[in-house]
Amino acid sequence: MSNSTKYIFVTGGVTSSLGKGIISASLAKLLQARGYTATIQKLDPYINIDPGTLNPYEHGECFVTDDGAETDLDLGHYERFLNVPTSQANNVTTGRIYQSVIEKERRGEFLGKTVQVIPHITDEIKDKIQILGKKGEFDIVITEIGGTVGDIESLPYVEAVRQMLWEYENDCIVIHLTLIPYLAAAGELKTKPTQHSVKQLLELGVQPDILCCRTEHELDLNLRKKIAKFCNVSINAVIESRDAETIYDVPLLMQAEELDKVVLEKLNLPSKSIPNLDTWKSFLTTLKNPTKEVNIGLVGKYVELKDSYKSIAESFIHAGVANQCRVKLKWIHSEKLTKSNIASELEGLDGILVAPGFGSRGISGKIEAVKFARENKVPFLGICLGMQCAVIEFARNVLGMTEAHTTEIDEQCKFPVISMMEEQKSIANLGGTMRLGSYKCKLKPNSNTANAYNTELISERHRHRYEFNNMFLEEFENKGMMATGTNPDTGLVEVVEIPDHPWFVGVQYHPEYKSTVENPHPLFVAFVNASIANLKEK
Numbered sequence: 001m002s003n004s005t006k007y008i009f010v011t012g013g014v015t016s017s018l019g020k021g022i023i024s025a026s027l028a029k030l031l032q033a034r035g036y037t038a039t040i041q042k043l044d045p046y047i048n049i050d051p052g053t054l055n056p057y058e059h060g061e062c063f064v065t066d067d068g069a070e071t072d073l074d075l076g077h078y079e080r081f082l083n084v085p086t087s088q089a090n091n092v093t094t095g096r097i098y099q100s101v102i103e104k105e106r107r108g109e110f111l112g113k114t115v116q117v118i119p120h121i122t123d124e125i126k127d128k129i130q131i132l133g134k135k136g137e138f139d140i141v142i143t144e145i146g147g148t149v150g151d152i153e154s155l156p157y158v159e160a161v162r163q164m165l166w167e168y169e170n171d172c173i174v175i176h177l178t179l180i181p182y183l184a185a186a187g188e189l190k191t192k193p194t195q196h197s198v199k200q201l202l203e204l205g206v207q208p209d210i211l212c213c214r215t216e217h218e219l220d221l222n223l224r225k226k227i228a229k230f231c232n233v234s235i236n237a238v239i240e241s242r243d244a245e246t247i248y249d250v251p252l253l254m255q256a257e258e259l260d261k262v263v264l265e266k267l268n269l270p271s272k273s274i275p276n277l278d279t280w281k282s283f284l285t286t287l288k289n290p291t292k293e294v295n296i297g298l299v300g301k302y303v304e305l306k307d308s309y310k311s312i313a314e315s316f317i318h319a320g321v322a323n324q325c326r327v328k329l330k331w332i333h334s335e336k337l338t339k340s341n342i343a344s345e346l347e348g349l350d351g352i353l354v355a356p357g358f359g360s361r362g363i364s365g366k367i368e369a370v371k372f373a374r375e376n377k378v379p380f381l382g383i384c385l386g387m388q389c390a391v392i393e394f395a396r397n398v399l400g401m402t403e404a405h406t407t408e409i410d411e412q413c414k415f416p417v418i419s420m421m422e423e424q425k426s427i428a429n430l431g432g433t434m435r436l437g438s439y440k441c442k443l444k445p446n447s448n449t450a451n452a453y454n455t456e457l458i459s460e461r462h463r464h465r466y467e468f469n470n471m472f473l474e475e476f477e478n479k480g481m482m483a484t485g486t487n488p489d490t491g492l493v494e495v496v497e498i499p500d501h502p503w504f505v506g507v508q509y510h511p512e513y514k515s516t517v518e519n520p521h522p523l524f525v526a527f528v529n530a531s532i533a534n535l536k537e538k
């Protein structure tokens with residue numbers, strides 16, 4: 001191989017939703033704790049170029065990286081576990097692979113050859129897998145292959161893995177994640193689906209080195225022996241992966257099963273130091289032994305599928321631990337909130353978060369929720385569309401602009417307090433064209449936000465087309481809603497606050513993408529803290 005980077009492929013068998021992302025992130029954490037630099041990549045076999053145009057009901061939240069890539073939510077787990085940012089190179093879809101091959105074909109780069117799945121698509125996959133390795137920053141790249149072995153759409157990926165195993169046999173291994181179902185009627189764990197899944201991989205020319213077996217019950221020695229024997233893996237490479245109380249337990253469970261040790265042996269890498277997971281363990285201890293509890297309402301229109309707000313929910317776990325407190329989230333459907341039920345729906349909450357979103361569905365409920373939080377002095381955090389709703393609510397109910405709106409929903413409205421950004425007006429395509437990724441923001445000294453961050457220049461990730469309309473700024477500030485954070489280059493409003501309220505903050509950016517176990521996000525920490533203060537007052 002052109003460099004010394006080692007590659008670990010993680011495939012899935014038997015069923016989807018086994019948690020390849022969490023296993024990959026946990027393994028990377030253990031390797032990192034031993035002193036290796038590791039990163040994780042996700043290959044998604046669907047044809048969309050990226051998940052940016054996907055409805056959250058399809059695959060949950062769209063995660064955004066610093067470099068503005070709209071990616072799979074697993075990248076959020078990778079960042080939260082490793083505390084290292086990911087980038088566009090960490091998420092590749094079939095759509096992107098084909099787009100790149102077709103562009104090369106149009107440029108004549110294939111010199112008259114017939115362009116085919118093998119070798120052209122598989123070569124492109126192999127190139128994309130090695131981009132991160134070739135950067136020279138990582139000792140180990142873990143590549144998670146989305147989907148389940150046997151899916152038609154995964155075939156080119158498994159073939160690319162087969163070729164890499166053949167070409168670089170000392171530098172690549174395969175971990176296959178499978179399910180050992182428990183048959184209650186028989187009172188037994190069953191290994192047959194795993195045997196078949198491995199057989200399916202073998203038919204494609206891939207022998208897994210390690211099997212990670214998801215199970216609800218203990219895998220005893222006999223079962224491990226049986227799996228090892230039928231699947232051609234050593235007994236210490238049969239790893240039990242039991243259901244955990246929290247995803248943050250998984251690195252420790254994998255350590256107990258010696259997954260990291262087996263991986264390093266198979267890759268011929270020295271084991272270096274015993275993983276130091278002290279910070280991680282103390283996070284878990286606090287997580288499991290909170291001294292208080294606060295109730296925070298999460299108002300959004302996708303609450304039936306909690307994965308739609310994955311990063312927000314995880315940020316509350318991190319911020320809760322930072323406050324030695326358990327944050328109990330009440331998931332509130334914005335579409336169901338009306339003037340008449342708002343008080344009963346939001347009664348008793350210690351804090352209210354209005355979530356990001358697109359389009360008109362549920363927006364009136366979000367605006368009602370802001371009004372309730374503002375009038376009742378309940379700590380409030382509005383994110384992206386949530387911040388825009390806070391602006392609309394203030395315009396309508398404090399500034400008397402009853403016809404205030406965002407031009408996203410009412411293009412002709414009389415008071416367009418949120419309007420389309422100038423650079424967005426000429427854009428026709430929907431995919432990848434929003435204001436995406438990290439931008440700087442300058443905070444006003446002594447604002448809630450500056451106090452939370454304890455600094456005045458920050459950088460946060462964005463994903464939006466509309467913005468606060470600066471034409472109205474003076475009126476807002478005269479009546480008590482202040483722009484406390486702005487982009488130093490463009491003057492775009494990034495943060496609004498109401499100083500005459502215990503804690504009312506709306507942010508145009510997405511703080512949730514940057515919260516990690518080791519670095520809980522300061523804004524979430526401050527919001528939870530304000531909610532605790534509210535709890536005490538009651």
Ligand code: GLN
Pocket residue numbers: 355356357358359383384385386408463464465466467
């Ligand atoms: N729909 C709004 C916009 O495009 C907000 C987007 C969001 O909440 N991510 O500006």
